[in-house]
Amino acid sequence: MVSPIVVMGVSGSGKSTVGAALAQRLRVPFADADDFHPPANIAKMTSGQPLDDEDRHPWLEAIGEWLADRCATGGVMSCSALKRRYRDQLRRHCAGVEFLHLAGTAEVIGRRQASRPGHFMPASLLVSQFQTLEPLDADERGITVDVDQSIDAIIDASAPRLSTDATEKENR
Incomplete structure (x- = not known):
């Protein structure tokens, strides 16, 4: 069985590309x-305004429901999940969810963001994303991977570490 996985990180870190792969x-x-x-x-993000927790709550609930529907069968969701409390909200829907944190410097992420014109999240909000980011805590299920490498290298490094359920991991 595959636990649901949330590919997390700031805007421009490659969540959608890595998640799909x-x-x-x-x-x-x-x-x-x-x-x-x-x-x-x-509309709020397009106008250059960061979302607040009130804006995010129903959005995270909808994501949590998607994860809950895949608790037993697995699935991958790309989601910023920048704060511990956001990840906790997702875990309330599916306790076994794991996180793949795509981490990188502001310089690397900024370059990536600049290469995707037309996205609703403007580069001007990158600073607020880094200010909001709370990396995974030691007690959270998941791993952190440096984004400054190829998609294949990220997948090769992370898939084996995220692709089995907790019982199988404990027996390794």
């Missing part, structure tokens, strides 16, 4: 959290 490798469904935003959230 990881889901393909694991042969599970993929969803992009950007598709779960209500129009008001997208």
Whole structure:
């Protein structure tokens, strides 16, 4: 069995690209959290305003419901999940969810962001994303991977570490 996986990180870290590739490798469904935003959230971000916790709560609930539907069968969701409390909200829907944190410097992420014109999240919000980011704590299920490498290298390094359930991991 595959535990649901959330590919997390700041905007421009490659969550959607890595998430889709990881889901393909694991042969599970993929969803992009950007598709779960209500129009008001997208309008707010497009205008250069960061979302607040009130904006994020219903969005995270919708993502949590998607994860809950895949607790037993697995799936991959790309979602910023920048704060511990956001990840806790997702875990309330599916306790076994694991996180793949795509980490990188502001310089690396900024370059990546600049290469994707037309995305609703403007580069001007990157600073607020890094200010909000709370990396995975030691007691959270998941791993952190440096994004300054190829997609294949990220998938090769992370898939074996994320692709089995907790019972199998404990028996290794």
